[in-house]
Amino acid sequence: MRSLLLICAFGCITLNSNAQTTEDSVKAVVNKMFDAMRNSDAAMLQSAFGDSALLQTISRSKEGKTVVRNESIAAFAGSISGAPKGALDERISFETVKIDGALALAWTPYSFYYNGKFSHCGVNSFQLVRIDGAWKIQYIIDTRRKTGCIEN
Numbered sequence: 001m002r003s004l005l006l007i008c009a010f011g012c013i014t015l016n017s018n019a020q021t022t023e024d025s026v027k028a029v030v031n032k033m034f035d036a037m038r039n040s041d042a043a044m045l046q047s048a049f050g051d052s053a054l055l056q057t058i059s060r061s062k063e064g065k066t067v068v069r070n071e072s073i074a075a076f077a078g079s080i081s082g083a084p085k086g087a088l089d090e091r092i093s094f095e096t097v098k099i100d101g102a103l104a105l106a107w108t109p110y111s112f113y114y115n116g117k118f119s120h121c122g123v124n125s126f127q128l129v130r131i132d133g134a135w136k137i138q139y140i141i142d143t144r145r146k147t148g149c150i151e152n
Contacts, residue, residue: 023097026104026128029135030092037088042081049073050129050136058143068141089113092124102130110142111151121149 029048036045055071080088089112096107106126112119122143129138 022099026097026099026106026135027094029128029137030094030106030108030126033137034090034092037080037083037090038086040081040083040085040088042077045077045080046073048137050131050138053137054139056139056141058141084115087115089116104128104130104135111149112144118149118151120144120146121151 033045033048036042036048053073055073055076057069057071059067059069061067090110091113092108092110094106094108096105098105104127106124106128108124108126109121110124111121122145124140124142126137127139128135130136
């Protein structure tokens with residue numbers, strides 16, 4: 001009986017450590033994207049994304065209507081590489097990370113700074129896919145606002 005309890009306890013510890021490792025690997029890819037932004041490194045940025053990744057932003061038009069804008073990874077990488085190194089600083093917190101097999105979701109509230117000055121805040125919603133053993137960002141949709149922000 002004692003041996004059975006030890007085996008079960010060891011099995012639970014192993015499962016928990018694997019879940020933590022998987023969550024950390026999801027977070028690492030998201031953080032890689034933001035490190036690439038801070039370093040104005042387009043190649044590093046693109047390596048965080050899957051081949052068919054999508055980027056969308058939810059914003060408001062001048063008339064106050066909700067608008068969803070699309071951006072290609074290539075255009076995003078181009079804007080990142082054109083920024084001075086250190087100018088783009090998006091500070092996130094991982095509020096939620098969920099994983100089911102090869103699918104992961106990360107919900108990350110953020111504050112964005114340009115050249116050290118607060119610009120805006122919002123939330124990023126990441127969908128990631130594990131492809132050939134590596135997590136890749138497949139989809140990001142985010143909100144952007146200037147009010148109701150808590151600066152990080």
